Structures are given as C-alpha cells and as structure tokens.
Amino acid sequence: MSQQRTGEASGPNGSAAVVGFSRTVPDFPDLPEATVARLPEYLRALHHLADTGHDTVSSEGLAHAAGVNSAKLRKDLSHLGSYGTRGVGYDIAPLIAQIEYILGLTSRRAVALVGVGNLGHALAGYAGFSTRGFRIAALFDADPQRVGERVNGLVIRHVAEIPAVVAAESISIAVLATPASAAQAVADQLIAAGVTSILNFAPCVLSVPDRVDVRKVDLAVELQILSFHEHRKSARVNGEVRT
C-alpha cells in the first residue's frame, strides 16, 4: 500500500449541528478508512454483475468477485446501512446507488491533470477515469512547447493558468504527473487555487496543509515490493549468502 495520507485531524463533524429532519441516509463521518478503500472495488464488481444480468448477489459471490473474504465484505456493507436480505443476498441496483452516493460519484467530478509528459499523456487518455465517475476538465504543463497541443480533445494550458481555470471549473481534485523536482511547487499552486485532493504520481513526498488529502502512487515502488518477494522466494530454494 503506497499512499501518503495527511493528518485529517478529525474535527467535530457537521452531522450533530445539522437540523436535518427528512434525511434518509446518515452522513458516514466515521466510516473506517480500510472500508472506504475497498468500496471502489465492490462498486466495480457490482457494475460488472449488473452488466451481466444479475439482480441480486450473495456476500460470498460479491466477495469472490471483489477479491476479499465474505465476512469482511459483510462487515463493510453493514457500515452503509442494510441493503441485504437474509436468506437471499444483496439487491445490486440500490447497493450501487448507495456506494456511488457515499463515494460522491452522483455527479461527475472535474479533475485537473498537471504534467502532460510520458505518463500524463497516458492518464489524459485513460478511459477508466471517464467511465468511472470523473471528467478530466483541464490539462496543464510547464513546458511552453507543449502548451497549445491538443490531447484527447483538450488543449494543454500553461501552469500559470491554474488559478483561473481551477476556479472557473470549480475543480477540487488534481492529478500530479510532473517530474519530482516540480511536484511540490505545482502542488502549492493547486492548493492555493482551491484544490483539496491530490493524486500524486511524482516520486516525492508532498507537504500540504491538513485539510488537503494526498494519495501517492509510485509505480517503481510497486515493482520493488514485488522484487522483495521474488528475492525471498529465490532465497528459499538456494541458500542465500551475502556477497
């Protein structure tokens, strides 16, 4: 698991102060983080089941499709309120709606992408973003030579335009695919412009205010973790000796 999570000093949540009287769904202020991280996977599995004609699914079936065990799945879903019937299983359609609501995917979120190099170019064209609740609303790069180029129907803007565009499109999530050396400065600009969540592909640690969430994806780190297991597997068979 390679992500940078910022402090999130869980302050007094709003639900107590709210006058709400016709609320049918609670706020989910303290959904366990581990559960949140699995909800997207459940959602993907549920969509797949719905697409293949299923109407209901048992915890065992959904757990298998999502790659977890059924007890964990049931406990996770129990946090969302009860969308299953004993003896039968879970109704897929309302469960999808509920998870999408909790994840804030009812309206398609606008995302800014900064750094349209090798990786950024691919991310800009990645179909999975648009099919799963997001809309890449703006591309930025610092290289004047790239500014103006069209990628996937969007024109690349200069990073200096971040404040104007982020405000105009009311963007709150940004994807950072710049070189590590530029990442912190770009992050600062994004945050100043109003961004409060960053997905960081640059191999460096970002320092951000507490209110900003950062998740880090480092492709080399993932391979290195696999490499460790490879190393250990091979050490099992021939007695490893340090040289």
Add this chain to the structure above:
Amino acid sequence: MSQQRTGEASGPNGSAAVVGFSRTVPDFPDLPEATVARLPEYLRALHHLADTGHDTVSSEGLAHAAGVNSAKLRKDLSHLGSYGTRGVGYDIAPLIAQIEYILGLTSRRAVALVGVGNLGHALAGYAGFSTRGFRIAALFDADPQRVGERVNGLVIRHVAEIPAVVAAESISIAVLATPASAAQAVADQLIAAGVTSILNFAPCVLSVPDRVDVRKVDLAVELQILSFHEHRKSARVNGEVRT
C-alpha cells in the same frame, strides 16, 4: 491502498535448512509486510540525500524525507539489523546497500510488459523503472497491428511468444496493462511461462496460484477514494441531505 495480495501460506522457510556458515546477513523471512512496503520509499529518500552530498542522516531527518514519523522509521530499520550509531545517525551508503539487497535490487531485474495500449505505452517509456532497479526486457500485445512496432528501443511481440521470451530472458516479474477482459487469460499464460510476480493495472481481480504474488494498481480507485473525502468535506460545511 489498493492491492491484491495472495495467500502466501508462509510455509517452513528455508533458512533453517541452509548450511550457510559465512553468512553475514540473515534472510529476513518474517519482515513485516508494512515495513517492506515502506522500504522503497526510504530507499528513494536515501538516494536523494546521497545525491545532495549527505553522508549520514538522523532518524528524524530520514523520516521527514520519507513522510513517516521517526519512531516508525527506527523500528523499521531495526528489523534490518543495526545500521545506525546512537548520538549520530545512520550511515547512508551502507544503509542504501542493505535496503537494495533486501529488496533484491542488486542486479537489475528483467520485467515483461503486456498490453502496449494507452497506458502500457507510457509505462514502457517510464524512466522511473530503469532508474530504480528494473529493465523492461520485452513488450507484448495481442493486436497484430501493433506487433512489430518499436517502442523505446524495444519491438512489440505477439503474446503467443510469451513462453519463449520469458524463458529465454528468465523473466519473473510482469506488468499487466491489458484491458480487463484479457487480463486473466494473459496472466495464466505468464504464470505458465514461469512468471511469479504480477503488477496488475487492469481493473479486475486475478485468480492465481498461491506461489504467485499480485499487486494491483487501479487508477480510478485512487480517485474514487479521494472523491469520498471530497464528498465528506463538503458535507461538513453544508448539511448533507440525501435526495
């Protein structure tokens, strides 16, 4: 954190049966998984420190550079044996060597990449892989139109060649960047050819034998987790009511 980890029924490890008498470093059969996942980040920070002229670093300094707290860092490093001196800090050079050894990065590992589409193309050209211990040794795709194309100095081969090439180059790690619909079939072929670690970018669950390690990276999942926190932040300020 979004990764699929397979059972890994930790059987009797080999270290007890090995005759080794001149071993200076133990095998690390039971390094905590959480520690392993952080070692690459420590390694990156250490390289950066070394490049900027540092010789030693305190746990506080390295922890800050890696984005963790110092107690955790010290405990992690204590698992590797003692590479620090009290009152001074850690010697950077031997620590780098030790972590690279544990991660199995002393020789550059060959990696196969399957699926040279949008994302795969970017991964094939990603400089971070080659600068951090890996060598992309082969590219595969199922599309005959793409076969033969050169990407970053490598020619794309047809997936049917997987067995021959994987064996010839003795590749044990593969990166999967195919569409979800093809991922399981390709994984089966890779495993049959001898691959024992897979980094899966396809949004689907792979079922593999216990001896094979799978890590999953799903870009949309990362965004959806951020979206949840965005949703919750906005629910804090205006009292969220379900419509």
Add this chain to the structure above:
DNA sequence: CGCGATTTGTGCACGCGTTCACAAGCGCTT
C-alpha cells in the same frame, strides 16, 4: 577522563482491522 548532549533501539500499551462463529431473519416447501 568524565559529563552532558544527542540519537538510536525497543518494551509496552493502545487502537484498528480482520476473522470466526453464531444468532436472527427471510423465503420456500410441504
């Protein structure tokens, strides 16, 4: 040589997450 400043290494307690195991509930059949 001894003392104080500094930093590592770690015992311990706490909290989160996972898993088991079972009671509670639903529907179908007889």
Add this chain to the structure above:
DNA sequence: AAGCGCTTGTGAACGCGTGCACAAATCGCG
C-alpha cells in the same frame, strides 16, 4: 402454519501495526 435451508448482520477474540517514552550507547568538549 410450521419447519427447513440459506444468508445476513454482528459480538467477541485475536493479531498486527503504530506511537510513546525511556534506557542504552556514542560523541564532543572541557
């Protein structure tokens, strides 16, 4: 209507990971 099989929801125990707090160790300086 009653019984049976199946599935959810959850209480409880367990284990892992984290972070505090302090003892042990090293260096530098007087």
